[in-house]
Amino acid sequence: MNIAVSFRSELLKTKRTSIWYACVLIALVVPVILLLDGDKEAISRLAAGPWQRVYQSGGQMLNILLLPLLTVLVCTLLPQLEYRNNTWKQVLSSPQTYVQLFLAKLALPLFIIMLFLLVFNCVLVFATVLLGTIYPGIRLSQHAFDWNVVLRFNGQTFAAILGVLGFQFWMGLRSRSFLLPIGLGVGLWILSAILAFEYKWAHADKFPFAFPFLSVYPKYAAKVPMMLWYSAGYFLLFVVLAFVDFRFRKPKG
Amino acid sequence: MGDIILQTTGLCHSYTKGTPTLTDIDLTVGQGQIYGFLGPNGSGKTTTLSLLLGLLPVQKGTIHIFGHDIRTHRVGILQKLGSLVEAPSLYSHLTAKENLQLYRNVYDVPQSRIDEVLKIVGLHNVTGKTVKRFSLGMKQRLAIALALLPKPELLILDEPTNGLDPNGIIELRELIKTLNREEGITILVSSHILSEVEKMVTHVGIIARGQMIFQGSLPELQGLQQGQSILQIHTSNNEKASLILANYDPEWLPETLWVRVQDQQEVAAINRLLIGNDLDVFLLQPKANDLEQLFIDLTNDSV
Numbered sequence: 001m002n003i004a005v006s007f008r009s010e011l012l013k014t015k016r017t018s019i020w021y022a023c024v025l026i027a028l029v030v031p032v033i034l035l036l037d038g039d040k041e042a043i044s045r046l047a048a049g050p051w052q053r054v055y056q057s058g059g060q061m062l063n064i065l066l067l068p069l070l071t072v073l074v075c076t077l078l079p080q081l082e083y084r085n086n087t088w089k090q091v092l093s094s095p096q097t098y099v100q101l102f103l104a105k106l107a108l109p110l111f112i113i114m115l116f117l118l119v120f121n122c123v124l125v126f127a128t129v130l131l132g133t134i135y136p137g138i139r140l141s142q143h144a145f146d147w148n149v150v151l152r153f154n155g156q157t158f159a160a161i162l163g164v165l166g167f168q169f170w171m172g173l174r175s176r177s178f179l180l181p182i183g184l185g186v187g188l189w190i191l192s193a194i195l196a197f198e199y200k201w202a203h204a205d206k207f208p209f210a211f212p213f214l215s216v217y218p219k220y221a222a223k224v225p226m227m228l229w230y231s232a233g234y235f236l237l238f239v240v241l242a243f244v245d246f247r248f249r250k251p252k253g
Numbered sequence: 254m255g256d257i258i259l260q261t262t263g264l265c266h267s268y269t270k271g272t273p274t275l276t277d278i279d280l281t282v283g284q285g286q287i288y289g290f291l292g293p294n295g296s297g298k299t300t301t302l303s304l305l306l307g308l309l310p311v312q313k314g315t316i317h318i319f320g321h322d323i324r325t326h327r328v329g330i331l332q333k334l335g336s337l338v339e340a341p342s343l344y345s346h347l348t349a350k351e352n353l354q355l356y357r358n359v360y361d362v363p364q365s366r367i368d369e370v371l372k373i374v375g376l377h378n379v380t381g382k383t384v385k386r387f388s389l390g391m392k393q394r395l396a397i398a399l400a401l402l403p404k405p406e407l408l409i410l411d412e413p414t415n416g417l418d419p420n421g422i423i424e425l426r427e428l429i430k431t432l433n434r435e436e437g438i439t440i441l442v443s444s445h446i447l448s449e450v451e452k453m454v455t456h457v458g459i460i461a462r463g464q465m466i467f468q469g470s471l472p473e474l475q476g477l478q479q480g481q482s483i484l485q486i487h488t489s490n491n492e493k494a495s496l497i498l499a500n501y502d503p504e505w506l507p508e509t510l511w512v513r514v515q516d517q518q519e520v521a522a523i524n525r526l527l528i529g530n531d532l533d534v535f536l537l538q539p540k541a542n543d544l545e546q547l548f549i550d551l552t553n554d555s556v
Contacts, residue, residue, distance in 0.1 A: 087343070
């Protein structure tokens with residue numbers, strides 16, 4: 001018995017669920033906007049460096065809005081599969097250790113977010129190529145695909161969301177209610193924006209929900225490595241708390 | 254009794270400090286038995302079963318299943334155990350096969366086992382239909398198929414007839430008997446209605462207010478019933494009859510007397526005694542005291 005077996009079981013539970021539709025739809029938002037934004041000014045901006053430009057503007061929208069919301073949604077919907085179907089007792093009385101089951105459950109949102117990023121990249125590249133074809137002025141063929149930009153963008157985006165994912169995973173796992181983790185996640189996301197931009201709080205760069213959008217905000221560029229480490233630290237902290245909660249709380253569902 | 258498959262000793266549990274839900278539960282299930290675990294709602298059946306399945310931590314006492322302590326061999330025990338706890342636990346957006354597929358690798362059973370268990374419960378022809386479109390009876394059968402997936406040596410079913418119509422209950426009863434007879438599975442089935450399980454169980458444990466008040470075979474329970482039969486008597490002179498039956502320690506009800514009798518021969522002897530003393534016997538009626546009544550009496554007495 002290993003975690004892979006439990007993970008496969010967890011993955012199969014998501015078949016025909018709205019999680020996958022949400023992932024694809026959200027992955028399409030940036031490329032669609034990019035394609036619709038075909039005015040002269042936008043095209044001339046793209047021509048200066050198309051790959052860098054699409055990853056910069058697309059990355060901003062992804063980190064500020066789309067990915068935090070998708071993470072909140074995914075981390076809430078996954079445990080709801082057990083709560084709504086009243087299956088916790090069946091799962092917990094199957095021959096899986098608590099650690100194995102917990103890690104399989106944790107691996108699933110991580111896997112979905114990684115898969116989402118993969119789809120996002122594919123669709124973004126496709127949209128850029130399409131733009132290059134529609135508007136030859138971009139001269140896409142003269143700009144090499146910048147792997148460094150892509151890898152750095154994906155690594156940074158994934159690391160920045162880890163703190164949010166850890167917290168939402170914990171909340172989703174412990175809450176029978178669907179609305180509570182969603183409300184909490186969206187509320188903290190709004191709060192982080194208010195603290196950072198409205199109140200210009202000096203410690204906003206230590207708030208996990210602020211990491212994704214601050215990591216693409218030029219003013220905080222120097223603090224990005226520190227924020228990514230904080231994000232990983234928060235992830236570990238919330239995951240440990242989630243496990244203790246999972247292991248020792250009264251039976252769920 | 255054959256080998257003991259499941260044994261609890263001095264099992265106690267409290268959800269809140271100072272309010273015991275279970276007190277000293279000694280439960281023994283032998284190999285090959287169909288053990289009916291009976292008790293009114295709120296008596297502690299589900300708590301006991303949750304402890305047996307490792308869903309609740311053992312606070313006091315011990316649980317041994319297949320000779321191993323649940324605290325140290327939880328996964329190994331669950332590998333050979335099938336369960337249905339309360340309502341069917343199924344993913345409504347998946348089909349019957351997909352629901353079983355989820356657990357196939359977890360239990361490490363071959364793909365062919367899925368078709369086998371679906372055939373056992375009569376769902377092998379249901380394909381492509383998600384569980385949300387199943388009737389309650391179908392869901393219950395699928396939940397049993399899930400419990401059977403690991404080829405269990407012990408099956409724990411918590412109130413499996415809940416919500417089923419009379420036909421569904423009969424079908425389930427037959428299925429449980431068949432599984433016990435043909436597959437040799439030991440079955441522990443809980444219920445709050447004795448009449449639902451008395452036709453299939455070989456052994457009975459009765460729990461009330463968190464305490465075991467009876468445990469034994471069905472004939473032993475029936476023996477308990479005979480000792481408690483009540484005979485209602487009305488004669489032309491009840492006061493005289495009361496004196497004649499003084500040895501039976503009669504008690505008065507309005508217009509009638511009642512005495513405790515062991516068997517039908519004793520009823521006939523009382524009749525002869527009354528007639529022999531020139532009394533007209535208007536009523537000589539054993540109180541309807543079937544197992545269900547006995548169960549009610551036992552569980553009420555414990556209160």
